[in-house]
Amino acid sequence: MAGSRRVPEGPTPDPAVQRLRIRYAKRGRMRFTSTRDFQRALERAVRRAGLPMAYSAGFHPHPKISYANAAPTGAASEAEYVEVSLTTVVDPAQVGPRLDASLPDGLDVLEVADAADLPGALADHLQGSVWALRFRGGPAGADELGGMASAVTSLLASEQLLVSRLMKNGPRELDVRAAILRLTLADGEVPRVPADEGDLVLVAELLHTAPTVRPEEVWTALRQVSGRDLPRPVSTRLRQGPVVGGTVALTLAGRTV
Amino acid sequence: MPAIPSLAPHRPGESLLPALEPLLEQVAKPVQYIGGELNSQVKDWDCGGAHTARWALMYPDAYEVGLPNQGVMILYEVLNEQADVLAERTYSVWPDLERLMRDGGVPQFTVDGHRAVGDFDVLGVSFSTELGYTNLLTALDLAGIPLHARDRGEDHPVVLAGGHASFNPEPVADFLDAAIVGDGEEAVLHTSRVINAWKAAGRPDGREGLLLELARSGGVYVPAFYDVSYLPDGRIQRVAPNRPGVPWRVAKHTVMDLDAWPYPKQPLVPVTESVHERMSVEIFRGCTRGCRFCQAGMITRPVRERSLTGIGEMVDRGLAATGLDEVGLLSLSSADHSEIAEVTKGLADRYEGTQTGLSLPSTRVDAFNIELANELTRNGRRSGLTFAPEGGSERLRKVINKMVTEEDLIRTVTAAYAAGWRQVKLYFMCGLPTETDEDVLAIADLAKKVIDAGREVSGRRDIRCTVSIGGFVPKPHTPFQWAAQLGWEETDARLARLRAAVRSDRRYGSAIGFRYHDGQPGVVEGLLSRGDRRLGPVIEQVWRAGARFDGWSEHFSFERWMAAAESALADQPVDVGWYTTRERGEHEVLPWDHIDSGLDKEWLWEDWLDALDEREVEDCRWTPCFDCGVCPQLGTEIQIGPTGKQLLPLSVVR
Numbered sequence: 001m002a003g004s005r006r007v008p009e010g011p012t013p014d015p016a017v018q019r020l021r022i023r024y025a026k027r028g029r030m031r032f033t034s035t036r037d038f039q040r041a042l043e044r045a046v047r048r049a050g051l052p053m054a055y056s057a058g059f060h061p062h063p064k065i066s067y068a069n070a071a072p073t074g075a076a077s078e079a080e081y082v083e084v085s086l087t088t089v090v091d092p093a094q095v096g097p098r099l100d101a102s103l104p105d106g107l108d109v110l111e112v113a114d115a116a117d118l119p120g121a122l123a124d125h126l127q128g129s130v131w132a133l134r135f136r137g138g139p140a141g142a143d144e145l146g147g148m149a150s151a152v153t154s155l156l157a158s159e160q161l162l163v164s165r166l167m168k169n170g171p172r173e174l175d176v177r178a179a180i181l182r183l184t185l186a187d188g189e190v191p192r193v194p195a196d197e198g199d200l201v202l203v204a205e206l207l208h209t210a211p212t213v214r215p216e217e218v219w220t221a222l223r224q225v226s227g228r229d230l231p232r233p234v235s236t237r238l239r240q241g242p243v244v245g246g247t248v249a250l251t252l253a254g255r256t257v
Numbered sequence: 258m259p260a261i262p263s264l265a266p267h268r269p270g271e272s273l274l275p276a277l278e279p280l281l282e283q284v285a286k287p288v289q290y291i292g293g294e295l296n297s298q299v300k301d302w303d304c305g306g307a308h309t310a311r312w313a314l315m316y317p318d319a320y321e322v323g324l325p326n327q328g329v330m331i332l333y334e335v336l337n338e339q340a341d342v343l344a345e346r347t348y349s350v351w352p353d354l355e356r357l358m359r360d361g362g363v364p365q366f367t368v369d370g371h372r373a374v375g376d377f378d379v380l381g382v383s384f385s386t387e388l389g390y391t392n393l394l395t396a397l398d399l400a401g402i403p404l405h406a407r408d409r410g411e412d413h414p415v416v417l418a419g420g421h422a423s424f425n426p427e428p429v430a431d432f433l434d435a436a437i438v439g440d441g442e443e444a445v446l447h448t449s450r451v452i453n454a455w456k457a458a459g460r461p462d463g464r465e466g467l468l469l470e471l472a473r474s475g476g477v478y479v480p481a482f483y484d485v486s487y488l489p490d491g492r493i494q495r496v497a498p499n500r501p502g503v504p505w506r507v508a509k510h511t512v513m514d515l516d517a518w519p520y521p522k523q524p525l526v527p528v529t530e531s532v533h534e535r536m537s538v539e540i541f542r543g544c545t546r547g548c549r550f551c552q553a554g555m556i557t558r559p560v561r562e563r564s565l566t567g568i569g570e571m572v573d574r575g576l577a578a579t580g581l582d583e584v585g586l587l588s589l590s591s592a593d594h595s596e597i598a599e600v601t602k603g604l605a606d607r608y609e610g611t612q613t614g615l616s617l618p619s620t621r622v623d624a625f626n627i628e629l630a631n632e633l634t635r636n637g638r639r640s641g642l643t644f645a646p647e648g649g650s651e652r653l654r655k656v657i658n659k660m661v662t663e664e665d666l667i668r669t670v671t672a673a674y675a676a677g678w679r680q681v682k683l684y685f686m687c688g689l690p691t692e693t694d695e696d697v698l699a700i701a702d703l704a705k706k707v708i709d710a711g712r713e714v715s716g717r718r719d720i721r722c723t724v725s726i727g728g729f730v731p732k733p734h735t736p737f738q739w740a741a742q743l744g745w746e747e748t749d750a751r752l753a754r755l756r757a758a759v760r761s762d763r764r765y766g767s768a769i770g771f772r773y774h775d776g777q778p779g780v781v782e783g784l785l786s787r788g789d790r791r792l793g794p795v796i797e798q799v800w801r802a803g804a805r806f807d808g809w810s811e812h813f814s815f816e817r818w819m820a821a822a823e824s825a826l827a828d829q830p831v832d833v834g835w836y837t838t839r840e841r842g843e844h845e846v847l848p849w850d851h852i853d854s855g856l857d858k859e860w861l862w863e864d865w866l867d868a869l870d871e872r873e874v875e876d877c878r879w880t881p882c883f884d885c886g887v888c889p890q891l892g893t894e895i896q897i898g899p900t901g902k903q904l905l906p907l908s909v910v911r
Binding site: 045046047061104232 | 288
């Protein structure tokens, strides 16, 4: 042993034979989890659910899981996607309930499919998102929210609307207007978006530009064009998928409304 | 500091989450305040009807530190298993959220049900260290609970301390209604029964009635039921009960037969990162190695082992309940379990090929431990091993009763390097009784010998030895409770000399790493460890001046503490030096003498004299009893194997 480099003993890990694509939701208080938090929760859940995970080789084997375009911390979502690789073929329909039971309430598995049904990488299919932005009315918000309709009109009328985001290497300008496919005030209740009397909900369809414009930046843009101190909204991603004919498709396979 | 928040009106037990959510959107790491962890629970507020006993359990530090705490996790589960008891958890909030809570009138909340802490019957606070005291005051203030126990009414929670620091609760006596000393499992159940009965009987004699019943029947220490008088020179004259039926001394609680208490059964799994990412199983409680600086070893006697079968079941059940991939076999000195070889081999066999890691967090310096460590890392990476010789010179190790020779240490690290380990971490203390510069400089020689031995046996240059040094703080209920603490200037000077000695020889260059903390925080820890009730005003004043999270170097301010001590003790014949760097005499009444850890004070004094004579004491597990007093005083006994029990054969999914 002396003087030699140690390599892991035993056989190399079993190869992956199946990839599952999972759609999950971040609901309620779990919207405060970060992508990293979810990764850790999922890694534990797959162990707890006894799924035949595929692992990478080496002294620190890690499960083969790929994430794509996760919602920011603080945003809720009904449409997050992740792919996991397995060493044995399983029935996707069986996996959902098992995995869901192993995750904390509020991190909910909604759909499990065999990833072989779609060609190419998952990220390539995630071209746009539909977001709901809930603005709390409350005692202070009501006045400010009165100007929302005109703020939306002004934003849509702009050719370009730059907001600044602090990146690792300094501030960077993003064109929010260029990412907006559609921006409307919701009339009536939006499913999966809890709202109180007096709240106002905007629905924004956003193209995934690079870097991706976040709902928070739509809020900033609205404040900039209106000059109003609009309250911070709670955002929920309702849908994510390919952009077909200027709108975010209903399914990853590209089916539209 | 902003005033006490005006609490938003709410029904008792109602969730405060709607009011809290907008605040969480504005703070760092909001996930630490949301709860909802795997295996957490929220019980109905009236689950036990009108006489439900409701506990808010607090670990007075950040969530990431508090969540993995085994004590809180155990009591949370033990309490929640009872039909007419509920328990939730609360942690310290960081200053960013504290500010928003004050502005928004949102009180201290539990992370489980986001219920107001002030709505509970008991606020149970687990103090692992004295540096959490200011965080207690923040929580009380945010909860709308009067800081001083004497100002509380019937509707305020009973503020009850536990944990190792509660073996001397006197510095926080003003702020506590009660303290439970020792193992909590049975004591919290008894306390719950008393609360159930007191409520069912219509709360006879109000708050005082409840506290009296706990003090008389439950082994619960109620500071207000004891009067302390002082001598003109500042020493304590007498501590005496001031109510009939209240005992002169309050004994610690000891749980016997650990197999009957297999908690936590459903360990909490945080959604976010915490300081320990492993599933811990306590393989035994107590330690009789007799290291004289070690309060944990002294106050948790006798040794009580969990059996091989019991350990195996807890590991199996815990892994299934959590999905964690590492198991820590916890105790004060895990390799001392009488069947540790069977435990490690059995578990390593059972989980081989399942990506499950095993670890022994506390290990002794001997070759046997290398075999264990090799077993635990069969297929894994061998990065670093930690050993704690504690004292740099052989003489000093005799003083502290750490029976390790230099030969032992070199033999052990040689075996480690030979088995493929690349890094060895050595832990020492600075400021031990009788210590001189020479004792500390011996650490440098030892580290160099370790590197020499490692280079020789491995034939490589890339091996490392990290020397990590902590300042010694004398603790109550140890033979060093009488010792003078080394001042911070002397500590810093000694460490500077050691650093120069380590760096003096270029042949070792970066092979020896050197980690240490400066001496100032140790002074505050020492002040609070061996303090008395006169420190209440100091703690309150430093908190009012902004002290929070004193265990975090970026928040700790030595100057703020010293300024508070100077002004709050101005009219007293005592000061910080009196509490810290003063050696005590044999007959001085110590502030914690009325807290009975089972240790015989005369035995502790003899052991202190033996320390000064550099005389060692054996471990009573393998030699005859040396009369520390714990077993006869508390009616307990050593419970160790081999038991002849087996690890149950289990097939594990691979």
